Amino acid sequence: MAKPLTIYNSLSRGKEVFEPLIPGKTGLYVCGPTVYSNAHLGHARPAVTFDLLYRYLLHLGYKVRYVRNITDVGHLEDEIEESGEDKIVKKARLEQLEPMEVVQKYLNTFHRNMAQLNTLPPCIEPRASAHIIEQQLLIKRILENGFAYEVNGSVYFDVEKYNTRYRYGILSGRNLEEMVANTRNLEGQEEKKNPFDFALWKKASPGHIMQWPSEWGMGFPGWHLECSAMSMKYLGEVFDIHGGGMDLQFPHHECEIAQSTAASGHSSVRYWMHNNMITINGQKMARSLGNFITLDELFSGNHPLLDSAYSPMTIRFFILQAHYRSTLDFSNEALQSAGKGLERLMKAAALLPKLTASATSTVDIGALEENCREAINDDLNSPILIAHLFDGVRIINQVSEGLASVSAEDLDKLKSIFHTWLFDILGLREENNPAGNSETIRQLVELTLKIRMDAKAKKDWTTSDYIRSELARIGISVKDKKEGCEWEMD
RNA sequence: GGUUCCUUGGCCGAGUGGUUAGGUAGCGGUCUGCAAAACCGCGUACGGCGGUUCGAUUCCGCCAGGAACCUCCA
Incomplete structure (x- = not known):
């Protein structure tokens, strides 16, 4: 019950x-x-x-x-x-x-x-x-x-x-x-x-x-x-x-x-x-105290206290990672780690449609849904809910790497859990770089990577590493897989 | 001064009278030409002093430090 x-x-x-x-x-x-x-x-x-x-x-x-x-x-x-x-x-x-x-x-x-x-x-x-x-x-x-x-x-x-x-x-x-x-x-x-x-x-x-x-x-x-x-x-x-x-x-x-x-x-x-309040250096962030950072400044990184820009979803995730009745302390380090965590979560979610089901499951999906529900039912305990979703992340990655398997039924359940809890209830969403959606850019990157794969095949590491580092410089990260590679834009 | 609350590992942050929070950072390993990612393993945190208890980070008291409200504030 x-x-x-x-x-x-x-x-x-x-x-x-x-x-x-x-x-x-x-x-x-x-x-x-x-x-x-x-x-x-x-x-x-x-x-x-x-x-x-x-x-x-x-x-x-x-x-x-x-x-x-x-x-x-x-x-x-x-x-x-x-x-x-x-x-x-x-x-x-x-x-x-x-x-x-x-x-x-x-x-x-x-x-x-x-x-x-x-x-x-x-x-x-x-x-x-x-x-x-x-x-x-x-x-x-x-x-x-x-x-x-x-x-x-x-x-x-x-x-x-x-x-x-x-x-x-x-x-x-x-x-x-x-x-x-x-x-x-x-x-x-x-x-x-x-x-x-x-x-x-x-x-x-x-x-x-x-x-x-x-x-x-x-x-x-x-x-x-x-x-x-x-x-x-x-x-x-x-x-x-x-x-x-x-x-x-x-x-x-x-x-x-x-x-x-x-x-x-x-x-x-x-x-x-x-x-509760968001604090900065242990003190409440308030307009009247003059220690506030506007949302536009956070999104653009345009503020002396900010080491970098933080996306709206990073801010949302940062807030959700603390219980709403606790104070939440602002710092660049905290925001950056929130951003990293969110990235891990979203990457696993993106992996979900690519997973293939096996005859049997080696992992327990059944408890996951119930754990999520229990967490949020307990006075909206979003940090616990998120911790459970990270359990799901590990499962997804293990299945993706062939270290674990899920049945078709469990895979559907996993998809439904992420859809419901991550997107519908926590209200997180993918933040696509608009340029990353451009078909022209996609084809250019694919072409460049094809050249790199040819170089790799010839063990021409100089060329292959040059292409990877130059792509990284313009914001495209390349990850080699067993066969081929993956890429994404920041 | 009054009221209320907080103090958890490098950082953020859950939770509990005895069993792993989680994220991030760090270290070791697997994989890899290298890198990244991913996976596996690791640190034995609970402000201080007492008390209750078989046992307290978790309950009680005192102390220290901090915060919110008492004026507009999300």
């Missing part, structure tokens, strides 16, 4: 069997990016993590609605500042662009990067700016229920009041009393009853570009509201999975819970999932 999918629920701090609210269907909401600059390595982590989850849920046969928001309204950059400018507005002035032009520019890049990483697009990608009315309606519900108050054109969430009926801090394990004791008083918060109250609607200063009319005056929605409003709209007042980075657990997700609960009277998310 196979164990079912279990996932770690941040809310209970333990693994739980995943059972959707509605049999056969499930909803997944993931916090997307704030599009005010290029996506960096850190953004790839949740994208790949929840892509893996999405792919696996689809594989299990669920009808999945996957929602990932785009924050294009911008959160307040710094409440202490009088102007209270938001990030997107600030960037817009810097670049002399319309705010929506900035949004579109970085959104386009984000989409391209996500496609390069072979992440499946979400079913719905709602934008905060397109859901101002929904956010205002949610504020009204919270006000009607008495958990918010209006001051001078802004609306704040009343955390203390909320905490009398519900509990503020259930997700992040905080309690309000401790928070009160430890909160320092920041300036510019005179409007709030308590420093930990947060804005649902913020009055716009005169120079603020992004603002909308509301019954409280011109303003813009608070930091945390869009996710509550949009998840509710597209997934319902109760839905299965909400994902995001660990750094969003507090205050963002805590506030989301409070908002949704204050409006509807009950909690909305059944399973909270949080991916």
Whole structure:
């Protein structure tokens, strides 16, 4: 009896069997990016993590609605500042662009990067700016229920009041009393009853570009509201999975819970999932820390910290080789070894169609499939899953070298395992050099190698080695086999 | 200061109260004209000090070092 999918629920701090609210269907909401600059390595982590989850849920046969928001309204950059400018507005002035032009520019890049990483697009990608009315309606519900108050054109969430009926801090394990004791008083918060109250609607200063009319005056929605409003709209007042980075657990997700609960009277998310951070020199990679490397820089190798370029699939594999709840440390050495490992995996996969079946098997394929399933069912343990696939790699290579044999049935099974787990679920794919597909180049290389084989036949090692090293110089590696040779382009 | 968490072989990174993680790098071997690839073999890692236990890397305590959150953040 196979164990079912279990996932770690941040809310209970333990693994739980995943059972959707509605049999056969499930909803997944993931916090997307704030599009005010290029996506960096850190953004790839949740994208790949929840892509893996999405792919696996689809594989299990669920009808999945996957929602990932785009924050294009911008959160307040710094409440202490009088102007209270938001990030997107600030960037817009810097670049002399319309705010929506900035949004579109970085959104386009984000989409391209996500496609390069072979992440499946979400079913719905709602934008905060397109859901101002929904956010205002949610504020009204919270006000009607008495958990918010209006001051001078802004609306704040009343955390203390909320905490009398519900509990503020259930997700992040905080309690309000401790928070009160430890909160320092920041300036510019005179409007709030308590420093930990947060804005649902913020009055716009005169120079603020992004603002909308509301019954409280011109303003813009608070930091945390869009996710509550949009998840509710597209997934319902109760839905299965909400994902995001660990750094969003507090205050963002805590506030989301409070908002949704204050409006509807009950909690909305059944399973909270949080991916850990990517670190660099032991420290979190973050835009605000200035220690980030963008995905485009990684793909091109154009960054002082990079020894070489790393392909999108190398990045994806690098991320999948660590469990999503562990920190993952960036280094050139780690990325290079990931690239090598991936190459080995993909080469074995490419060998699969060329294998011939024997009457009997000398290897055990049966356990492999079950091992893969067991690994991923255990809170998406992709590193273990990958380790099992490397068992398959050894088998494939042994069969290819005539050191082991597989029956036709086992060979089919092996093919199906790689197809399902490597390509469909881990979402890895071949990265062909486009030039390698050119028929002209193929024929030129074949011709050159034919000349080399003639030289080899005459034991003219000088010519044969010259051709091989020159081909290597232009990126074509040649491997001699017992009969003939193989070649490939980098 | 508060809350939570981490410390595994050169590097990345799983996992477990007693039995091989895996990748990569390194070493030895097979194969090969050589090289590469592949295959076979190898290293006896679990921060320190105590405790529980027949037995702890795995549980508990203390110490050291590091991280995340407490402000925007994936």
